[in-house]
Amino acid sequence: MPKTIPKDSVGIVTPQCLHFDEPLTLRSGKAIASYDLMVETYGTLNAAKSNAILICHALSGDHHAAGYHTDADGKPGWWDTCIGPGKPIDTSQFFVVCLNNLGGCAGSTGPTSLNPETGTFYGPDFPVVTVRDWVNSQLRLMHRLGIAQWAAVIGGSLGGMQVMRWSISYPEKMRHAIMIAVAPKLSAQNIAFNEVARQSITADPNFHNGRYLEHGTYPKKGVMLARMVGHITYLSDSAMREKFGKTVDDLTNPSATSPSIKSNFGRDLRSGKLSFGLDTDFQVESYLHYQGERFSERFDANTYLLMTKALDYFDPSVDYEGDLARTFANSNCRFLLISFSSDWRFPPERTREIVDALLEARKPVSYLEIEADQGHDAFLLPVPRYMEALTTYLQRVSDEVNSQGAKS
Amino acid sequence: MMRPDLDIIQHWIAPGSRVLDLGCGDGGLLEYLKNTRQISEIGLEIDANNIQKCLSKGVNVIEQNLNKGLQNFGDKSFDTVLLTQTLQAVNYPDVVIDEMLRIGRNCIVTFPNFGNWRSRLYLLRKGRMPVSKFMPYQWYDTPNIHFCTVRDFDVLCREKGIKVITRTVVDHLHQGNWYIKLWPNLLGETAIYHISR
16 A cells, blocks of 8 residues: 655665674673664764664564655554654754664564574573663664764663663763653562563463474464553553543433533443443453454564563662662763653653652753653653653754764 | 842852752743853743743753652752742742752742832722732732741741841842832842841
C-alpha cells in the first residue's frame, strides 16, 4: 500500500548492522565475545561532532525510532511523534542515534541469534544483560561513530534508566540527560507485574525451557498474556474508560440526564449484547487480545524475559549503599525529568525521588509533572505541554551546540 | 524592565552562590542573577506557562507547589532562598519563612506593604478592600490571601527570633527617600527584607 510520507518525517530510513569484536564483560561476570548492534541514525553529524543525541529505547522498542523502512510501511518508528525535522528532537539540528539493545530481537545480537560456540540459537543461554551492560555497549557504538560527547541522551521508562546510568557512569560523555516517565528502581508492585509476565511465558507448553526455536515452535500464548498484563499497566483507568466508552448512548436511556448514567465506565460491548458465556463480551477484552496477538508476532519470548530482568535489576544506588544522591555525585550534565499525572507504573512520586536526589547532589535539574490522562504510555504520545517542553529545552541544547561551534 | 525589588536584591547575592527562588515566575530574576552574579539556580513554580518560560531561558525549574511543603530540600542546601512578591499568596506564610530559613543560609523576602497610605486611605474612604493597579483583584478572587504590613512582618521576625540583616522599603519608583525611611509602613509600597537565623 503506497503512501505519501509526511513532510515532518525523517522519510525512508535504512538501519545498519555494526559488528563489534571486542568481548563485552557483563555485570553478571559473563562475557559476550562478539556481537552486532542494529542502528538507525537521522539527521547529519556536524563537523565538530557535537550535535549527536542518543535515544534509548524501552522494553518493547528497537532501533527503528522514526521514519519508514519502505514506501509500503503502514506505521513509522516508535517515537516518530518526537523525532523528525521540526519535531521536538529536531533532525534538521541534531544527529540522532538509536540502536536495538543487546539481547533484543530486532537485529542486534540476542536470544534469536546463532551462538558461535554451539552453532545453534542462543535461546535461554543468552546471558542476562543489565542497563549498565547496555550503556557500555552504547559507549562502544559512540566511539565507532566518532562521537566524543552526546549533546543529550534521551529516553522514557526503561530508556530513561539507561539515561540515568549514562549520567552516572560516563559523566563527561554527555551534556544533557532527559529522562521521561522513569523511576530510580522498580517497586515490589512493578516486579510483581514482571513476574506474572515471565510466568505466563515460561508456563506456555511451547516454551520448551526457552529452546522453542529448536523445536520449531513459539510460546505465542505466553507472550500474548505477558503483553496483555503489561499493556494494562501502561494505560490508566480513565484512559481505558475513555477508550472503551464510546457507545454510551446505545447502552443508556437517551432521555437520562444524570451524568453518572451517561458514562458507561469504558464498558463498550463488542457485539452489542452480553453472550452469557465465555466469549469476548467487552471491547477492552478484544483490544487486549489484539495487542497481545500483534506483539507476539514480532517479539521474541526470551528477549521479553531478559528485558523484564533488566528492569527488575536496575538500581544504580547499589554501588552507593542505597544513597541515590551520592550515586549522582560525579554527574556533570544538566537534567530534565518529566512525569505524567496518570502514570501508575512510574508515578510522579517515583520520578520525584530522582529529582530530590539530584537536588541533594546539587545538580542542575528541571522537572515537569505533565497533566495527562494516558498513563505510562503518555511518554510516547504527542501530549501538547510535553511536546512544547521538549521542543523548548532541546532548542536551548541546539543553541549551545551552535554557539560552541562559533567559538571553536 | 526589572521589577523594583529585584534590582536591590542582586546586591545581596554573593557571586557564584546557590540560589533557590520560591515561586520563580518566568525565571526572569534567576536569569538576571545568573548573568550578573553567576549563580547556580533552582526555581520552584506551578504555573505551566511560567515553567515553559523558565525552560526557554535555560533556568532550572522544578514543578512544585510550595504550599505542599519543602521537605525535599535539605538544611542549609542553598546560600540564598528568595521569596519575591509571593508571601501574601501562600497558605502558611510563617511556615514558609521557617522553611526558607532552614534551607538557606540567608533569605530574601519581598512583599507589597498593605500598610501603605493608599491602602489605608482607600479603606477609610470607601470602606472596601483596596483595588489598585498594583493589586488589581477583588477580595473574592485574589490570589493574595495573606496581606501584611511592614510592621506586621517586623513583629513576626521579632517573635520568631529572625535576624533582619537589612530592611529596605521603597515606593513604586523603587526609591527609598528619607521620608520613606522615616515612615516606611506608611509610605513604602514594597518591603524587601534580607533575613537569617
